[in-house]
Amino acid sequence: MLINSLLAKNFRRYHKLEVTDIPEKGVVTIAGLNESGKTSIGEAICFALFGRTFFLDENNLHKIICWGRDTAEVTLKFSVGSNEYYKLYRSLSRDGVHKVSLSKEFEKGVSDLSYITLDTEEKVSDALTKILAFDYNTFADSFYLAQQELTTPDPDSSTIKQMAGISDYAGISDELKQSTEEHKQKILELSPEVEATETALNAIDIDETWFPDLIDAEQTLGDEQQRREALIGHLDQNETDYEDNIKTYHSIRRSCGFWKYLSFLLFPLMIVSWLFWGLYKSKPNSYENMIVNLLGIDELPRMMTITNDFLLPFAIISSVLFFISLLLKHKAATNLGLLRQEAKEMSHSMREGHHFITTQVETLLPERVVQLFQERKTDGSTVLIIPPREQFTDLSQLIEDMPSYKANAEKVSSAITKLSNSLKSQDIEIVDLARDLVDDVEQERLRSDDAGKIRSTLKVLTRAVDSHQHEIDVHDLSIALLQRAAGGSIELFNKNIAKISAIALPQFTEKRYSKIRIAEDLSVQVYSDSKKDYMDFDEISSGTQRQIMLALRIAMSEELAKNTGNDQQFIFLDEPFAFFDQARTKATLKALPNISNVVTQIWVASQEFPENIKVDKVINCPADSSELVV
Amino acid sequence: MSAELELRWLKAEKTKGAAKRFAEFCKHDIKQQSKLDDFDLEKYQSAVKLVMRKLDNSNSVKELFNSETEKKSKEELLDVD
Numbered sequence: 040m041l042i043n044s045l046l047a048k049n050f051r052r053y054h055k056l057e058v059t060d061i062p063e064k065g066v067v068t069i070a071g072l073n074e075s076g077k078t079s080i081g082e083a084i085c086f087a088l089f090g091r092t093f094f095l096d097e098n099n100l101h102k103i104i105c106w107g108r109d110t111a112e113v114t115l116k117f118s119v120g121s122n123e124y125y126k127l128y129r130s131l132s133r134d135g136v137h138k139v140s141l142s143k144e145f146e147k148g149v150s151d152l153s154y155i156t157l158d159t160e161e162k163v164s165d166a167l168t169k170i171l172a173f174d175y176n177t178f179a180d181s182f183y184l185a186q187q188e189l190t191t192p193d194p195d196s197s198t199i200k201q202m203a204g205i206s207d208y209a210g211i212s213d214e215l216k217q218s219t220e221e222h223k224q225k226i227l228e229l230s231p232e233v234e235a236t237e238t239a240l241n242a243i244d245i246d247e248t249w250f251p252d253l254i255d256a257e258q259t260l261g262d263e264q265q266r267r268e269a270l271i272g273h274l275d276q277n278e279t280d281y282e283d284n285i286k287t288y289h290s291i292r293r294s295c296g297f298w299k300y301l302s303f304l305l306f307p308l309m310i311v312s313w314l315f316w317g318l319y320k321s322k323p324n325s326y327e328n329m330i331v332n333l334l335g336i337d338e339l340p341r342m343m344t345i346t347n348d349f350l351l352p353f354a355i356i357s358s359v360l361f362f363i364s365l366l367l368k369h370k371a372a373t374n375l376g377l378l379r380q381e382a383k384e385m386s387h388s389m390r391e392g393h394h395f396i397t398t399q400v401e402t403l404l405p406e407r408v409v410q411l412f413q414e415r416k417t418d419g420s421t422v423l424i425i426p427p428r429e430q431f432t433d434l435s436q437l438i439e440d441m442p443s444y445k446a447n448a449e450k451v452s453s454a455i456t457k458l459s460n461s462l463k464s465q466d467i468e469i470v471d472l473a474r475d476l477v478d479d480v481e482q483e484r485l486r487s488d489d490a491g492k493i494r495s496t497l498k499v500l501t502r503a504v505d506s507h508q509h510e511i512d513v514h515d516l517s518i519a520l521l522q523r524a525a526g527g528s529i530e531l532f533n534k535n536i537a538k539i540s541a542i543a544l545p546q547f548t549e550k551r552y553s554k555i556r557i558a559e560d561l562s563v564q565v566y567s568d569s570k571k572d573y574m575d576f577d578e579i580s581s582g583t584q585r586q587i588m589l590a591l592r593i594a595m596s597e598e599l600a601k602n603t604g605n606d607q608q609f610i611f612l613d614e615p616f617a618f619f620d621q622a623r624t625k626a627t628l629k630a631l632p633n634i635s636n637v638v639t640q641i642w643v644a645s646q647e648f649p650e651n652i653k654v655d656k657v658i659n660c661p662a663d664s665s666e667l668v669v
Numbered sequence: 670m671s672a673e674l675e676l677r678w679l680k681a682e683k684t685k686g687a688a689k690r691f692a693e694f695c696k697h698d699i700k701q702q703s704k705l706d707d708f709d710l711e712k713y714q715s716a717v718k719l720v721m722r723k724l725d726n727s728n729s730v731k732e733l734f735n736s737e738t739e740k741k742s743k744e745e746l747l748d749v750d
Contacts, residue, residue, distance in 0.1 A: 172686060207687040211723045509712075516716035524694040604686030 040171060040600075041640050042084065042609050043116040043124070049108035050086070051079035057668040058658060062640070063607065065655025066632055069644040075660035076667065077644040081611045085183060087115035087129050088167065089175040090137065090160075093185040100131060105665070109133050119170055120606060127163075139163045172603035181596045184589075184612045205525040212521045219514040222507040229504050236497045245490040249407070250483045256408040257480050260473040263400055267466045270392055271459050277385040278455040281441070281448055288378045288444045295371035298364045305361035312354035319346055379442055385451075386441035392458040393434055400469060411479070412472060434458075532598055539594035539635065540587075546630030547586040547623070552579075555587070563587065582618050586627060589615055590634070597637040609640035616645055625649045673710060674703050679717060688724040 041063050047056035053076055061067060069077045082092040086103060095102055104111040112130040119125070124144040131137050141163040168174065179185070319326045330342045401409045437454055440446035540555040544565070554566035556573055564573040565587060576584060593610065600608035616624040624645075629652060631641050648654070658669050676699055681692035695717050702708055 207724055208691070211720060214723070215719075513712055513715045513719060516712055517720050520695065520698065520713075520716055521691075521720060523698060524691050527694055528690060602686055602690065604689070 040605050040609060041118050041607050043118055045083060046114040047083045048112045049105035050083050050111045050113055051103055051105065052076045052665055053079060053667060054105060054665040056083065062655040064639040067642045067656040068648050068654045069658045069660060070648055071660030072646060072662050075662045077660050078613055081183065081613050081644060083113045084115060084611060087113040087127050090129060091175060093179055093183065101133060104131060104133055141166055181599045182608065182610045184592060184615055205528050208521040208525045212518050215514045215518050219511050222510045225507045226504055229500055233500045233504060236493055236500060240490060240493045240497060243486055243490045245486060250487045252405040252408055253480045253483050256404045257476050259403050260469050260476060264466060264469045264473065267395060267462050270388060271462050273388045274392055274455050274459045277388055278452050281385055281451050284378050284381060285444050285448045291371050291374050295368055295375060298368035298371060302361055302364035302368060305357055305364060309357040309361050312350060312357055316350050316354050382444055383442040386438045389458060390438050392462055396461045396465060535598055536594045539597055540590045543590035543593060543630065543634040544587060547590055547627045548583060549626050582623055585618050586623060593634055593638055597635045600637045607639050608637055609642060610638050611642040613644045615643060621649060625652060628652050674699055688721060691720060691724055
């Protein structure tokens with residue numbers, strides 16, 4: 040963070056204060072006698088940033104208002120990094136009205152129209168915390184050195200943690216620990232509910248395979264019942280059909296024999312008559328010779344007359360009769376085939392019926408369902424689904440004979456009746472079992488539904504517990520990670536402090552002290568080139584102590600700036616040379632611009648400065664004027 | 670696996686301050702931690718992301734001002750209406 044300009048009205052002794060054209064790099068000196076307003080410049084910066092000063096907290100802040108005026112105002116323009124420019128305005132009136140606004144410039148120097156402004160104290164404070172990344176206490180312990188305030192650092196202070204870059208780690212670690220406790224508490228709160236849900240689920244004692252078994256058994260019984268009922272219908276029909284068909288079958292069989300015999304007779308007659316007719320028509324002499332040879336010459340005239348009058352009609356009639364007999368024979372044969380097919384189907388139904396009544400339905404059901412039925416079975420109950428109750432010793436032969444209608448109709452009828460009765464008996468038992476099973480299925484369905492609901496609840500609860508546990512694991516891991524990172528940061532911080540101080544110290548002390556050693560507890564030892572050994576801090580003079588502390592302060596400020604993301608930083612040193620002699624002051628002032636690449640803008644307030652020292656901006660505070668414009 | 674252990678998604682150069690140091694530390698630390706028997710990469714990455722989220726305020730200032738801009742734009746639109 041670098042200061043670009045400072046404007047104030049009615050602040051402390053100044054009616055008007057304007058400091059502009061401040062170099063980004065170099066030393067800005069503020070010189071003046073006592074009561075000339077040197078410290079007020081630092082206070083104005085501090086007031087703008089934090090709404091208080093090093094000497095005046097919130098309760099006494101009204102003392103910043105210039106005597107006889109109503110409102111003190113400060114406008115501070117500053118930059119962070121290479122491209123973020125801000126304008127901070129803060130005012131305080133005698134009646135306690137405190138106004139603040141923070142604007143962000145898109146570009147340096149662009150008019151106020153391009154500002155975005157935050158205008159509530161809460162928003163500005165929040166934004167400043169994020170922009171600066173340090174608070175008032177850290178600022179006062181690092182970048183703002185108040186008069187006579189130069190002490191050894193406290194390793195446990197929050198400022199040191201912030202300088203070392205571990206205050207964020209510590210803060211986040213505390214936050215995560217708190218969050219972990221909350222997650223643990225959530226798990227504890229969920230535990231009774233989880234246990235109760237598990238107990239409820241165990242109480243139901245659901246067997247995941249039982250419900251599917253019951254459904255399977257219900258389906259099987261339903262199918263078996265349907266098949267039996269359909270078969271009983273077929274068999275009842277078959278009983279009358281076979282009796283009717285057997286008569287028809289034999290009648291048709293006889294007519295078929297007759298037509299077959301007739302066609303057998305008509306066929307030669309038809310052939311012979313057509314041959315004679317052909318011979319008669321094609322070779323009449325040969326036909327006559329054949330008649331004479333067969334019957335004698337005397338019969339020739341009569342036979343010729345018969346041939347001429349009757350042979351053709353006879354051939355035609357015999358042919359027609361032959362084809363009719365063939366047709367009727369074929370029709371009879373077709374009907375016989377149909378009847379045989381019907382008989383075959385009847386025999387198939389009987390075979391199926393026989394299969395049903397000789398098959399125990401229980402063999403089709405899941406074993407545990409059968410076991411349930413057997414457990415329920417009481418004396419005298421017909422419950423078990425067995426049944427061949429009837430013996431059908433001649434059934435196989437009947438079934439064999441039926442397609443050719445050789446089986447006796449009465450025996451068939453009797454067998455069908457027995458089969459049908461057995462199937463009906465079986466059907467009734469199946470219906471009874473299925474009825475019982477419906478209750479079992481419904482009961483198990485309800486239990487299963489209940490178990491499902493409880494299981495869903497348990498799943499949600501378990502997922503919530505797992506989620507909290509995952510958060511705890513991640514938080515624990517994060518805390519461990521932060522602890523390791525903090526350890527590394529402290530080590531690095533100490534090394535860097537020693538390194539930066541080692542650059543500053545020889546320049547401040549004109550090479551009398553060149554090395555500095557900083558322990559983990561931030562206790563300091565300095566290497567004396569003249570004594571060739573490290574000396575404890577209290578072994579050296581107070582002037583040198585303050586030089587060392589100043590070097591340390593700048594080194595720590597550099598670390599803070601780097602750790603808070605500031606590549607360039609201002610520091611305000613109010614009377615840092617109070618206990619320095621001229622030589623020390625000169626050496627220190629000369630060395631200040633070259634110590635750090637980060638702490639580049641160095642404001643130094645002092646009553647007087649040595650001559651012939653090059654500085655980058657000079658501010659002389661007038662003892663007799665309330666206006667300062669530089 | 671080696672690519673995952675490099676935490677390539679973690680862009681240290683795009684962050685600053687404590688977030689940058691933490692990101693750089695994690696890139697070094699994961700190589701040591703991954704040698705442990707009970708190392709869980711998924712949880713380690715979650716932990717890094719969690720801490721980075723909390724550390725990285727670099728965008729929050731922009732968000733703060735952006736939300737203010739949006740709010741003012743809406744107010745201006747209402748005024749025009």
